[in-house]
Amino acid sequence: MLKPKRTSRKVRYDNSAYFYLLPALLLLAVFIVYPITNTLITSFKGEYRFLTGDFEGYSWQNYIEIIKDPIFRRAIMNTLFIAFVCIPASMAIALFLSLILNSVQKWQGFFMTLFYLPQVTNVIAAGIVFAFMFNTNFGVINMILGWFGIEPVAWISGQGIASSPELYHQAYARCLFIVFVYTVWQGLSLKIILFLSGLQNINKQYYQAAKVDGTSFWRTIRKITLPLLSPTTLYVFITSVITAFKAYAQVIALFGKQYGPAGDGSKMMITIVGYMMDSMGDYLSPGSISKASSAAMILVVMVMIVTAVQIKISKKWVHYN
C-alpha cells in the first residue's frame, strides 16, 4: 500500500551550505572564538609561563595586581579622557559643521571632500606630523602663536618633571592638549559623514511646516533637527567611545614608545591597549601574558557597559522618525 502523500512541506536542508561556510567558520574558530575564550581563561591564570604553559591555579590576582599598578590607573584615566572629553568635543564640532554644510547647496561636495581627508590618512603618519607641528622651535603651532606675540611653548618637554610634581602636571596638561587636538582632528571626518547622512534622512515636511510657521533657523535646529537626529547622535557617540577605548597607535605616534616626553619614566600618556601591548612585549617573563589578558578583559567589560547603556538609552530617550 502506498503511503499517503504529505501535504505540508518540510524545510529542506541544503548540506552544500557547509562547504560555503567552512573557510569562514575555520578562521572564525581559530582567530576569533578561541582567542575570546582563551584570553578570558588566561586572565585568571597565576604566574602563567608562555613557553612551558605552566601556571599556578586560577584567581583574581592578575586583576588585583594591575588595578594596584599606578601605570594601569594612568592608562585608564588617559583612555577615559580620550573617550569622554575629546569625543564629545569632536562631536560638537562635527555636528556644527554638518548643520552648516547641510544648509548650503553650492560647493557642498567640495567641502565634504576636504572634511573627509583626515579619515584617509595613516594613524602613525598623521601622529608624526602632529608631533612635529607641536615642535618647540620648528613647529607651526608656536609659529602661529608667535604672530600673536606669544612666546614659544615647549609642548612635548619633560624638563624637570622627575623632581617637581608641579612641572609634571604642567607637562601632562600639555600632552593631554596635544592628544585632544589630534583626536578631535582625526575623528571629525567620520562624524561629519554620519551626521550628514542622518540629517539628509530627516523628513523634509517638518522643515516645510516650520517655514510656514516662520520658525527661526536656530529654533528649527533646536526643536526639529536635534531631536530627530538623536538616533544618529547616540550611534556616533557610542561607536566613537568604543573606538576611543582602543586608543593606542596615536599615542605611540605622538610620544614614542615611552608614552611621554623625553626623560619621562612614568609612561605619562599610556592607554589601556598600550598597557596590554607593553605586557605582551614582555611575554617571556612569567605572568605578563596573563596581565595583558586581564587588561584586555577590563577593556571588553568597558565596551560591554557602553553597549548596554546604548541599548537602555535608545529605548528611553531617542526619538525615531
Added chain:
Amino acid sequence: MSRLFRYLLLSLSAALILVPFYWMINTSLKTNAEILRIPPTLFPTEFRFQNFADAIVKAPILAYLFNTVVVALCVVTISTVVSVLAAFAFARLNFRGKPFLFIVILGTMMVPQEMLIITNFMTIANLGWMNTWQALIAPYCINAFNIYLLRQTFKQVPDELYLASKVDGVSNFCFLRKIMLPLSKSTIVTVMILSVVWIWDTYAWPSLVTTNDSMRLVSNGLQNAFTSDSGRIQYEIQMAASTLVILPLVFLFLMLKKNIISGMVKGGIKG
C-alpha cells in the same frame, strides 16, 4: 545666519583641517638648512625633491609600502572570497544551526579586535610563524562585519531570481557567480576598500609578530625609522615619508569616494 557667513565658517574650518597636510608637504620639500630656521618658513624657498628619494632609500619606505601592498592584496582577496561564500550561505541556503551561527558571527563583532591579539600572538608563535607573511595575513582574513554587510546585500536579491534559476537547474555556485555577484558589485567593492584602509592603518598586530625590519608594514616602519635614531631627527625626510604613506590613500579615496563613504555610513571603519 547669512549665506556668506556660512561659507566663511566652512572655509575657515576646512583650512584648519588642512593645516597638518600643508605642514607635512611644506616641510617635506625644505632643505635641511631651512628646517632649522626659527621661526619656520611658510613656504619652501627652494624645493628639495631629494627628500623623497632619501625617504624611499633610507627609511626604507618603498620596502614597507611593498610589504603593505602585498599583505593588503592577499587579505582583500582571501577575506572577500571567504566573506562572500559565508554570506551567500547565510542569505540563501537553509542549513541546521543557521540562526545560532549567525548570532555567533554578530556577537563577535562586539569584541574589540585588540583583545584577540594576545591569544593570536600565542597561536602564531606556537606555529613558528613569527616574521612570516602568513602571520601578517591570516588573522585579517576573517571579518564578521563584512559577512554581515554582504549578507544584507545578498538578501535584497529577489527570491524569484533564485527560484527561477533552480527551475533551470542552475547550481548554487553558478547562481552566486553569475547573478548575485554582479548585482552586489558596489557592496563588494566597498568591503574590499575598507579592508585596504584597515590594513594601511594597522599598527598593533604587525608590531607584535614582526621583529625583522624587512617584514615591516608602513605604520611600523614609519614609527621605527626616525624615532629610534640617536642623533637629530631628520624632520624633512620624516615628513617626506609620511607624505608617501598618506598620498596613496588620498588618491584611492578621491577615485572611489562614493564607495568609501557608503562603507563608512554602513558600518564605519574598523578601528
